[in-house]
Amino acid sequence: MPVEPLSQKEIEDLLAELPGWSLQGDRLTRSYRLGSHAAATAMVVHIAQVQDELDHHSELTLGYRTVSLSVHTHSAGGAVTAKDVELARRVEELSAGHRAH
Ligand SMILES: C[C@H](O)[C@H](O)[C@H]1CNC2=NC(N)=NC(=O)C2=N1
Structure with a gap:
């Protein structure tokens, strides 16, 4: 079944429950900071799964101690x-276990 675009209002309402996430152009984005490069790498693997x-x-995107998403x-x-x-x-849920913020 095709998935439909959300309206601007729907996106704004949903973002209210996803602190740190924002709409940049036509993409949802967020960057996280982690305690080490190894921790950031582990989070990337978890997100990929x-x-x-x-x-x-x-x-x-994996940086030195950062993980960034755009979707x-x-x-x-x-x-x-x-x-x-x-x-x-789902990424917000797993971020706590990686001590990402
Ligand atoms: C065949 C497969 O289901 C599609 O290519 C999926 C895979 N991952 C995807 N990811 C994203 N961001 N958008 C899609 O439309 C999409 N489609």
Whole structure:
């Protein structure tokens, strides 16, 4: 079933429950800071596993002690959809265990 673009209002309402996440252009984005490069790398691996589980994949960038995500839905013409919000929620949940903030 095709996934539909969310409206601007829907995105704003959903972002209210995802502190740190924001809409940059047509993508949901967030950057996390971690305590070490190894910790950041482990978080990237964990996110990659969740992305395969959801079959939904962000642009995922590993820095020295940072992890950055940018996600939209290719199959919805690059719009933000519920799948992007679901990925953001899952990453928020796992971020605590990695002491990312
Ligand atoms: C075939 C596979 O289901 C699609 O290519 C999936 C994979 N991951 C995806 N990720 C994102 N961000 N958008 C998509 O439309 C998408 N589609």
